[in-house]
Amino acid sequence: MPEASFSRGAQHPPTAVPRADPPPSPTRVTRATAATGPTGLLASLAPLLTEWLPRQRWFAGKGRPVTGFALVSATELLPCATGGTTPGLLHLLVRAQQPEPPGHRHGSGCGHRRGAAASDCYQLLLGVRATLPPRLAPALIGRPSSGPLHGLTVYEALLDPRLATLLLERLRMPGTLGPLRFLCEPSAAIPSGLAPRLLTTEQSNSSVIYGDTFILKLFRRVSPGTNPDLELPLALAHTGCTRVPAPAAWFEAAPPVEGAGAGPRTDPFTLGVLQPYLADSTDGWQLALDALTTGDDFTEAAHALGRATAEVHLAMARTLPTSVLRRPQIEHLAAVMSERLDSAAAAVPALHPYRAALHTAYEDLAALGRAGRTWTAQRIHGDLHLGQVLRQSAGGGTGSDGAGGEVHWSLIDFEGEPSRPLDERRRPQPPVRDIAGMLRSFDYAAAVGGHDSPPDWAGRTRAAYCAGYAEASGTDPRDEPELLRAHETDKAVYEVVYEARHRPEWLTVPMSAIRRLAAART
Numbered sequence: 001m002p003e004a005s006f007s008r009g010a011q012h013p014p015t016a017v018p019r020a021d022p023p024p025s026p027t028r029v030t031r032a033t034a035a036t037g038p039t040g041l042l043a044s045l046a047p048l049l050t051e052w053l054p055r056q057r058w059f060a061g062k063g064r065p066v067t068g069f070a071l072v073s074a075t076e077l078l079p080c081a082t083g084g085t086t087p088g089l090l091h092l093l094v095r096a097q098q099p100e101p102p103g104h105r106h107g108s109g110c111g112h113r114r115g116a117a118a119s120d121c122y123q124l125l126l127g128v129r130a131t132l133p134p135r136l137a138p139a140l141i142g143r144p145s146s147g148p149l150h151g152l153t154v155y156e157a158l159l160d161p162r163l164a165t166l167l168l169e170r171l172r173m174p175g176t177l178g179p180l181r182f183l184c185e186p187s188a189a190i191p192s193g194l195a196p197r198l199l200t201t202e203q204s205n206s207s208v209i210y211g212d213t214f215i216l217k218l219f220r221r222v223s224p225g226t227n228p229d230l231e232l233p234l235a236l237a238h239t240g241c242t243r244v245p246a247p248a249a250w251f252e253a254a255p256p257v258e259g260a261g262a263g264p265r266t267d268p269f270t271l272g273v274l275q276p277y278l279a280d281s282t283d284g285w286q287l288a289l290d291a292l293t294t295g296d297d298f299t300e301a302a303h304a305l306g307r308a309t310a311e312v313h314l315a316m317a318r319t320l321p322t323s324v325l326r327r328p329q330i331e332h333l334a335a336v337m338s339e340r341l342d343s344a345a346a347a348v349p350a351l352h353p354y355r356a357a358l359h360t361a362y363e364d365l366a367a368l369g370r371a372g373r374t375w376t377a378q379r380i381h382g383d384l385h386l387g388q389v390l391r392q393s394a395g396g397g398t399g400s401d402g403a404g405g406e407v408h409w410s411l412i413d414f415e416g417e418p419s420r421p422l423d424e425r426r427r428p429q430p431p432v433r434d435i436a437g438m439l440r441s442f443d444y445a446a447a448v449g450g451h452d453s454p455p456d457w458a459g460r461t462r463a464a465y466c467a468g469y470a471e472a473s474g475t476d477p478r479d480e481p482e483l484l485r486a487h488e489t490d491k492a493v494y495e496v497v498y499e500a501r502h503r504p505e506w507l508t509v510p511m512s513a514i515r516r517l518a519a520a521r522t
């Protein structure tokens with residue numbers, strides 16, 4: 001497979017400020033590749049990455065072998081010297097080639113070509129040292145037996161405080177380094193010397209917390225185009241919406257040259273976003289599980305969360321494009337959901353017995369379109385669940401929301417469902433999609449939290465959330481039962497695939513929803 005080189009001069013969002021300050025410390029682009037070229041570097045790393053990459057939580061191609069790699073870019077953020085104790089830092093974008101998954105629809109990978117093997121593009125930050133200190137042993141990737149890094153130790157750089165600190169320095173003093181562009185908001189004040197720590201909780205990407213003040217999220221599977229997790233919080237912050245931590249700085253890579261010849265795919269790849277860290281917050285998932293354990297009421301919190309969701313939806317509808325879904329679009333939406341169900345059933349056979357019954361949800365939706373119903377579509381969160389909402393509380397109680405001044409819900413992680421193509425995630429969609437996501441999450445919490453009667457807990461929480469949403473937006477999602485059922489079904493189908501891939505022991509949670517949804521007809 002040909003290796004891509006980079007074009008220069010890609011555009012960045014208009015609000016971005018690439019400052020002219022010089023980058024810290026001596027840096028050279030692609031120094032590690034200078035001796036043997038990118039082929040030598042990749043050939044030497046490939047055996048290590050073949051073994052290491054599939055073990056990472058954020059690796060999206062689980063269950064399929066990695067058959068090869070192609071280098072998209074290699075940038076030295078710190079020189080990888082052969083002697084001394086100073087670590088080197090290598091930024092890589094690599095495509096991992098794998099056989100197509102069963103029932104795969106072509107998406108927008110990283111220069112992925114139709115008919116070729118599937119190839120997702122991953123962002124890697126590799127530390128390079130002569131020897132690894134014992135405290136960094138868990139970060140080990142391996143020791144290349146040839147190529148420009150021969151004899152050196154390669155490891156996950158984000159676990160090395162020196163290297164994580166260097167990344168923050170880059171973001172504090174933006175500019176361009178080879179294909180990489182570091183940018184920041186004009187008003188952002190990012191102090192130096194904030195101690196880094198890699199977040200160790202389950203996540204789809206990697207995040208580093210700096211001094212409990214900022215959090216840097218590094219996207220692992222990357223595609224051309226602005227990531228909605230930068231685009232949406234930035235747009236919301238600019239409208240004055242306080243429900244989202246505002247991006248302070250971010251970085252991106254210019255697209256590979258081959259993208260320029262392939263039509264519209266000339267957008268930069270968003271690689272990471274730095275935003276304020278809400279240190280005094282707890283996520284909704286933890287709060288729900290705590291309430292389930294103690295028997296405390298969660299409906300007040302759910303009501304406030306419904307209001308917060310509505311506020312974010314209203315702000316996005318005010319500031320970003322909306323559209324009207326008429327018969328063709330509604331029929332298309334129903335067809336896409338049906339297709340996703342068929343793909344999911346091909347990948348997870350447990351879905352098979354429920355297919356026909358689940359399809360009725362999409363048929364009912366399409367029938368409404370044919371009968372002349374219309375809905376508004378707008379930009380949405382895209383993967384809303386209890387783990388994506390953070391509650392800050394002055395008193396630590398369940399309290400009321402912002403208006404009462406005691407607690408405040410914020411929404412994070414606007415990336416959308418990570419397995420969907422970026423274009424699809426950035427399209428306007430009915431806001432009920434987010435609501436369905438949150439309702440599914442109440443169902444998860446009730447099941448995982450061990451309630452005596454999970455449907456009762458989930459039902460009460462659901463009612464409170466929808467009521468809060470209706471109060472703030474004037475639209476009650478329960479008034480559109482067909483639209484809601486279709487979206488809940490689509491979400492539960494997505495979750496079946498997600499759990500089968502990542503947490504098979506949790507598969508029973510969405511499967512019980514599948515059984516319920518298959519039995520229900522509005």
Ligand SMILES: Nc1ncnc2c1ncn2[C@@H]1O[C@H](COP(=O)(O)OP(=O)(O)O)[C@@H](O)[C@H]1O
Pocket residue numbers: 199201202203204205206207215217245275276277278279281283387388390412413415
């Ligand atoms: N601004 C923030 N303040 C506090 N915690 C945060 C913030 N952003 C993210 N987190 C924490 O980091 C976790 C992972 O972040 P998230 O954006 O959901 O990453 P991913 O998409 O990789 O799952 C969240 O569940 C949350 O606990």
Ligand SMILES: O=P(O)(O)O[C@H]1O[C@H](CO)[C@@H](O[C@H]2O[C@H](CO)[C@@H](O)[C@H](O)[C@H]2O)[C@H](O)[C@H]1O
Pocket residue numbers: 202203204285383385386387388413417418437440441442444445495498
């Ligand atoms: O990690 P992301 O936030 O990008 O989202 C992915 O992982 C989520 C799990 O961490 C997954 O959410 C599912 O499990 C949650 C409980 O852990 C539950 O609250 C959600 O309702 C359920 O969908 C999410 O689907 C996936 O995209």
